Amino acid sequence: MEPGQTKERLLQAAEQFYAEHGFEGTSMRELTAAAGTNLAAVNYHFGSKKALLMELCRIRIEPINQDRMEMLEAARQKAGSAPILLEDIFAAFFFPVGRQALQDGKPNLTFLRMAGRLISENDEFYEEMVTAFFPVVVEAFLSELERTAPGLPPVEVRWRFHFAVSALVGALAQHHRMGSSKCSELELNDVEGMLRRLRDFVCAGFRAPYEGGEAGQ
Amino acid sequence: MEPGQTKERLLQAAEQFYAEHGFEGTSMRELTAAAGTNLAAVNYHFGSKKALLMELCRIRIEPINQDRMEMLEAARQKAGSAPILLEDIFAAFFFPVGRQALQDGKPNLTFLRMAGRLISENDEFYEEMVTAFFPVVVEAFLSELERTAPGLPPVEVRWRFHFAVSALVGALAQHHRMGSSKCSELELNDVEGMLRRLRDFVCAGFRAPYEGGEAGQ
């Protein structure tokens, strides 16, 4: 193969395989074959299988989290001294995912799937990714949410944010399967529409009346 | 080992390994060692790795779906000719998971994690499980939701149910990680409390105002 493009082709193939089969299910043999190269290239460019997949995650996640912080800051500016609108907070958390998925013009559903993988990855890989990429963003959004919903105990805010993140990650992981069977009318390629729907769903959920934690069934 | 209990010990170990590492990440060597037996036992009792893990899923999922159908029918009876309360529909979908997790007295978080795995399993395994265990239940709940929310287009009902299921599966997959870092105050063992919170969150989300699908950001 001509030199200089192997690294990018490896990352591209890694996204495909990692999205479809996760860390454990991804074979470096298949991956390098799909990238038109060989096993040795992985070690030369990245050092190991794990380092390749971590680098892929870094490349994809970091720009999203940068967008999130910028959109959150913009929402703060817009609100001035008033409380930030809940819709703007969750827009800042959700919409950058769509921006990243659409970066090459048409929607990259493989990337969505890869993002959805994170949640059920094995603990070692998960822990490394979360502590590397997410603590600052999560704390920023949590404290903004606490400020916006003063009536809600911090524990309840954390639960609801947890549900919101779960819904996002699950929706991403499942998005490619929404087209099958009875859901064919759903517009798969309208990632932005999906995220807007999800934002509205989650904002309403976040505003659910708080029963004090001891309500009966 | 004494005869007659190997099959059960294999299923128990399978739950642990499948929950932690998924299908691809589960090794029959480690699993059979943890079960105090050997590789040959898997083929004798189940036929293959895949058959063992599918059987585990069947044993866990089928009772939940049976509970769901019974609770949905009970909610129908309770409502009579009036529309069923949204809270009762999602209680019927969510709470049986907790009942299954608590079946041995104290909460079985491993089972929750296993259930959360489903969503990002490789397509072959996923497809087989979903078409084997879920189509009837999903259609029953979807048509009940359509009946309960007459103002909402069926496509929108499907999207919101999709988000609700995603939130459930994601919350299950992540539940064991909620104890770490800043969330230590959250009561991990209160699975029923978590599901009640999630039910309220999702019901509020499902009632989000419908903008007609073309609302701006």
Place this chain on the structure above:
DNA sequence: GTCTATAGAACGATAGAC
């Protein structure tokens, strides 16, 4: 019904030529 032993293939990683 349970075991040991092993077949046969696939795995990640690396040495060394070019």
Place this chain on the structure above:
DNA sequence: GTCTATCGTTCTATAGAC
């Protein structure tokens, strides 16, 4: 920077003794 060849390990599955 890219390749071939191969090392040492681990994988699932199975044959056959008890």
